[in-house]
Amino acid sequence: MSHRIVVVGHGMVGHRFLADLAAHRLEGTRTTVLGDEPHPAYNRILLPDVLLGRSDLAGLTLPETPGVRLLRGRRAATIDRLRGVVVDSTGEEHPFDTLVLALGADPVFPTVDGVVGADGNPLPGVAALRTWDDAHRVRSAAEEGARVVVMGGGVLGVEAAVALAAAGSEVTVVHRGSTPLDRQFDADSGAVVRAGLADLGITTLVDVRVSGVERRRDGTLASVRLTDERHIPADLLLVAIGVRPRTRLAEEADLGVRNGILVNDSCRTDDPAIYAIGDCARTPRGCSGLVGPGWEQARVLAHHLAERISGRSRPRPVLGADGGVFRVKAEGLEAVTMGEFPDDEFTPGAARVLSLTDPAGRRRVRLAVADGLLVGATCVGDPQVAADLTVAFDSRTPVPDDPAALLARPLAGASAPASVVDLPETAVVCRCNAVTKSAITAAVAAGADTAEAVANATRASTGCGSCTSDVCRLVSALGEAGGSRSLDRVTVA
Numbered sequence: 001m002s003h004r005i006v007v008v009g010h011g012m013v014g015h016r017f018l019a020d021l022a023a024h025r026l027e028g029t030r031t032t033v034l035g036d037e038p039h040p041a042y043n044r045i046l047l048p049d050v051l052l053g054r055s056d057l058a059g060l061t062l063p064e065t066p067g068v069r070l071l072r073g074r075r076a077a078t079i080d081r082l083r084g085v086v087v088d089s090t091g092e093e094h095p096f097d098t099l100v101l102a103l104g105a106d107p108v109f110p111t112v113d114g115v116v117g118a119d120g121n122p123l124p125g126v127a128a129l130r131t132w133d134d135a136h137r138v139r140s141a142a143e144e145g146a147r148v149v150v151m152g153g154g155v156l157g158v159e160a161a162v163a164l165a166a167a168g169s170e171v172t173v174v175h176r177g178s179t180p181l182d183r184q185f186d187a188d189s190g191a192v193v194r195a196g197l198a199d200l201g202i203t204t205l206v207d208v209r210v211s212g213v214e215r216r217r218d219g220t221l222a223s224v225r226l227t228d229e230r231h232i233p234a235d236l237l238l239v240a241i242g243v244r245p246r247t248r249l250a251e252e253a254d255l256g257v258r259n260g261i262l263v264n265d266s267c268r269t270d271d272p273a274i275y276a277i278g279d280c281a282r283t284p285r286g287c288s289g290l291v292g293p294g295w296e297q298a299r300v301l302a303h304h305l306a307e308r309i310s311g312r313s314r315p316r317p318v319l320g321a322d323g324g325v326f327r328v329k330a331e332g333l334e335a336v337t338m339g340e341f342p343d344d345e346f347t348p349g350a351a352r353v354l355s356l357t358d359p360a361g362r363r364r365v366r367l368a369v370a371d372g373l374l375v376g377a378t379c380v381g382d383p384q385v386a387a388d389l390t391v392a393f394d395s396r397t398p399v400p401d402d403p404a405a406l407l408a409r410p411l412a413g414a415s416a417p418a419s420v421v422d423l424p425e426t427a428v429v430c431r432c433n434a435v436t437k438s439a440i441t442a443a444v445a446a447g448a449d450t451a452e453a454v455a456n457a458t459r460a461s462t463g464c465g466s467c468t469s470d471v472c473r474l475v476s477a478l479g480e481a482g483g484s485r486s487l488d489r490v491t492v493a
């Protein structure tokens, strides 16, 4: 009898798991997927582009995995562990030998009056940005000239604010910390980010919270009230204060849950037939809320199941992105952070920390160096320096004797910007998918002659998309270097 796999959730990690499992070419398995969104799987990370009007659903859609029974718009309602069955919202039963939960996370809404209804859903004039439907709703509400208050100055809040301002909205960010992006960046970097947001026409109010909203007689939103008693006129309140792993289905099935579905290193819950991956799962390393670790879990689980189901050992998966570099994806606002800084840079033996602060130039660079290597860096407002630092961090290049040289590019006789074409073959071009330059070179050599073909062959540029221009540049440079025939001779590391 065939092995029945049921996957609940067809988001970025559930979708990737299906592709990874298919790559093992297992015989005798039957896979059913329940996804409660009515759409095909799509790249959620690029939803801010939808606010800009730059992407439609087709542009974000991820390729379907053949040979899978995919039920869209179908919610898993209960898990009957005794019978090994998932019951969906239509009452249909889906028996499983292995169940994979990839349920994602829900946006968190504040517990202040007038924001959410009794059912927990946002009231008119209030939205989050988690799904395609959310993005569509926000885009229609935030038409040109609309007044939008973004609650939360973290990465998602900043990315959404920049996109909405570029689309013509009047945007105010309300942040409870003293500088935006304060979870990833130090206070001076955050201050530069705040000034950069002001340059884009965005007001950032700090050290303050939303305490409620005022509505007109017809129920539409009139203004947002702050804890300092200010009232900000608003047509839309966009809430971006974090996410919470979706765990209810697991909780109701009596699986272990603590701020996430508890799993071990193989992504297994306390039921040997049930696994959890992605934003809903809490591994021994915690919950990340990022796609890179979720994709890694998908790969590890596909490998684990392939061995378990086939009874044969298989090549271990190459584990991917180190997750060490984080980039804010907002046009006109360059902000990158990588690695770690010491808690106290004055402690003897701590990494050496250097910084450059140039508020008027909207620049701030901070580095940590230990044992001759770059171990941490943040860079705001200088894409060239950010690119150089990323290469030095990734490739563990020894830093100069005086690491201050890394803080800025010399103005006179500046060397050409670090181009992807000049990087070593081992350099990682697509961080989300851990695709190296050599893998792209190999794909081009095998006949992939467009960026799209390279994306299909290697997955490069299918995550946050920030490497798309590098992939295009590389494909074109490799093509110019002599076409795919001469590329056959390129050594692939």
Ligand SMILES: Cc1cc2nc3c(=O)[nH]c(=O)nc-3n(C[C@H](O)[C@H](O)[C@H](O)COP(=O)(O)OP(=O)(O)OC[C@H]3O[C@@H](n4cnc5c(N)ncnc54)[C@H](O)[C@@H]3O)c2cc1C
Residues within 6 Å of the ligand: 008, 009, 010, 011, 012, 013, 014, 015, 034, 035, 036, 037, 044, 045, 046, 047, 048, 074, 075, 076, 077, 102, 103, 104, 105, 129, 130, 131, 156, 246, 249, 277, 278, 279, 280, 289, 290, 291, 292, 294, 329, 464
């Ligand atoms: C605007 C935005 C920008 C982001 N930017 C970044 C970034 O730059 N870098 C980064 O690493 N991460 C980013 N993230 C986070 C990233 O998108 C998530 O980490 C990733 O989507 C997690 O994938 P997942 O499959 O676990 O969850 P999801 O992609 O949320 O998918 C879960 C799916 O399961 C479905 N589902 C839930 N319950 C059920 C049920 N009972 N039955 C059936 N289906 C169900 C949901 O509807 C959903 O379709 C961003 C997220 C957003 C919203």
